[in-house]
Amino acid sequence: MNIRSHIGNAGIVAALVAAAPAVAQQADGYWRGNLDLNGTSLTIGVALERAADGALVGTLDSPDQKAFDIPLSEVVADADTLSFSVPAIGAAYSGTWDAEAEAWQGVFRQAGMQFPLTLSAGQPPERTAEVEQPSLPDDWEMPGDDAIRTAITDRLAGRPGAEMIVGTVEAANARTISSDEASVNARTLFEIGSMTKVFTGLLLADMVLYGTVSLDDPVESYLPDGATMPRRDGRQITLRNLSQQDSGLPRLPDNLSPSDVTDPYADYTEADLLGFLAAYELPREIGSQYGYSNLGVGLLGYVLARAAKSDFETLLQTRILDPLGMEDTAITLTPDQQGRFIGGFDEYMRPTSAWNLAVLAGAGGLRSTARDMDIFLKAALDPESPIAPAMKLTLGETRQWPGFKAGLGWMITMAPAGEVIGHGGGTGGFRSYMGLQPATGRGVVALTNSAAEPSAQDIALHVLIGAPIAEAKAVPEAPTGVDRTEVELSQQQLDRVTGTYRFNPDLALVVTRKGDQLMAAITGQGALPIFPRSETEFFWRAVNAEIVFAEDNGIVTGATFTQDGASSPLVKE
Structure with a gap:
């Protein structure tokens, strides 16, 4: 987890100072807690206050x-629940009030992972020399190759197999830098994950300028006959809403049930997508709040391809990539490109699968x-380039949110020398970030084949604007795999453990039976099959997790859920 990936600076976002809450479960005030990230503890502080409205x-x-x-963003609280999103780092929190503990008990979500987080009343940290807000220099100059190479080498220390390459442009001059011992070069292919969303936004802008679509066209008008989109208060979701991330659609569809979570989107089909959209109910007004959605931008790529009577990759190649001469940017790799594609590593530095985003390729498939x-x-910095008109539109159509602006595919923040226009990306074994500062004519990209954090974004922002580089601690030891010795059980034995098991009032694991197969779904996620090791012990094949059910006089009353070595008690409803 790399919270520092946000460009936090007193000159970028105004500080919000708050004291401990006056009355415990009133959300206003300062709350503190600790995230346990596979053995590494991070202190978290949350400051809340009421605006004028x-x-x-x-x-x-x-x-x-x-x-x-x-x-x-999306801060919602009442006497019993608290939730909010952190758009700059792609995270969210939801919790419920524990009157006995006088704290919010909840879950912090980021990059597809969930971590327990209890927030108790506290005081903001003093901005001493040790923890004072970093300030960005007013007259930053991009560091030389040796300094960038040192930063890369330091980051990769203790990560055997990991590689990183940084590319920079300044005054139309380009360079690429990797470590001295690197086995990668400027033609090595990496997954770029959600940086793909920038290209999907550019494709939207190009098609608007070409007259193929309009920003305010309803998404539903581009779906197959009979397919429908969720609506709210008579309003329809538009193409603009999908690209600016205020559609009200969730981050991921709840019918995403991968057979292999190391390649989680591969078997998500067009039928799955259309089925989800037909059944989903929007939780808020369209356009009312920013809410980062892989589903939304994946859907945008899908409907743009339908509007052009093409497929997403061919459309992107024809309209954006080929005009720029980007010969090695693709979803489907040629044999030559596959030979130059580097393997990825997960957060424990274990080799992991490449991702195939299938129907949602517009969200991160490149x-x-x-x-x-x-x-x-x-090209993005050049007012005469083939994509200049589309770039102008992507940055001209923006919405202001707390601390940043959302363009068509871009996230925009302020720095002393001018706006920073950027986007990051992450898949199971890769991290990436690209940023532009038009006022200085500079751009940077950082690509790495490891999900270990901190990864690429802080180094890229250091090179571009002088942001601090985060300290890289030792990669945590990978948890022991669960025992997957399967036994056969009768349907009656399976039915004994079906039901709803709660982590807390807002988060549950629901176990159901489909024929001879048990399925388990955590709130907000699709169901995955679980397999019996005994009458009370079951395991997942798709993730490193197991559940052991507890009995009292032969009646199942609860369970213990364990994933990657971390256990949580569950209470049966």
Whole structure:
């Protein structure tokens, strides 16, 4: 987890100062807790206050990572529940009030992972020399190759197999830098994950300028006959809503049930997507709040391809990639490209699968090289390039949210020398970030084949604007795999353990039976099959997890859920 990836700075976002809450379960005030990230503990602070219109606003601090005042959105609280999103780092929190503990008991979600987080009333950290807000220099100059190489080498120490390459452009000059011992070069292919969303936004802008679509066209008008989109208060979700991330759609569909979570989107089909959209009910007004959604931008790529009577990859190749000469940016790799595609590692530095985003490819399906990304950065900064008109539209259509602006595919923040336009990416074994600063004519991209954090974004922002580089601690030891010795049980034996098991009032695991197969679904996620090791012990094949059910006089009353070595008690309803 890299909370420091946000460009936290007093000159970028105003600090919000709050004291401990006056009355415990009133959300206003400062709350503190600790995230346990596979053996590494991070202190988290959340400052909440009422705006002039009565709405709750706030920021998040991570003093251990020297990250402060990261803006929150979608802050909702009452006497019993608290929830908020952290758009800049792609995270969210939801919790319920524990009167006995006088704390919010909940779950912090980021990058597809969930971590328990209890928030208790506290005081903001003093901004001493050890934890003071980092300030960005007013006259930053990009570091030389040796300094960048040292930063890369230091980051990769203790991560055998990991590689990183940084590409920069300045005054139309491009360079790529890797470590001295690197086995990668400017033509090595990496997954770029959600950086793909920038290309999907550019494709939308290009098609608007070409007259194929309009930003305010309803998404539903581009779906197959008979397919429907969720609506609210008579309003329809538009193409603009999908690209600017205010559609009201969730981050991921709840019918995403991968057979292999190391490649989680591969078997998600068009039928699955359309089925989800037909059944989903929007939780808030369309356009009312920012809510980062892989589903939304994946859907955007899908409908743009339908509007053009093409497939997403061919459309992107024809309209954006080929005109720029980006020969090594693709979803489907040629044999030559596959030979230059580097394998990825998960957060424990274990080899992991490449991702196939299938119908949601517009959200994160691209692979690319440092060379191609340098080409893109130069074109994005050049007012005469083939993509200049589309770039202008992506940055001209923006919405202001706390601490940042959302363009068509871009996230925009302020730095002393001018706006930073950027986007990061992450898949199971890769991390990436690209940023532009038009006022200085500079751009940077960082690509790495490891999900270990901190990863690429802080180094890229250091090179671009002088942001601090986060301290890289030892990669945690991978948890022991669960015992997957399967036995056969009768349907009656399976039925004994079906039901709803609660982590807390807002988070549950629901176990159901489909024929001879038990399925388990955690709130907000799709159901996955579980398999018996005994009458009370079951395991997942798709993830490193197991559940052991507890009995009292032969009646199942609860369970213990364990994933990657971390256990949580469950109470049966």
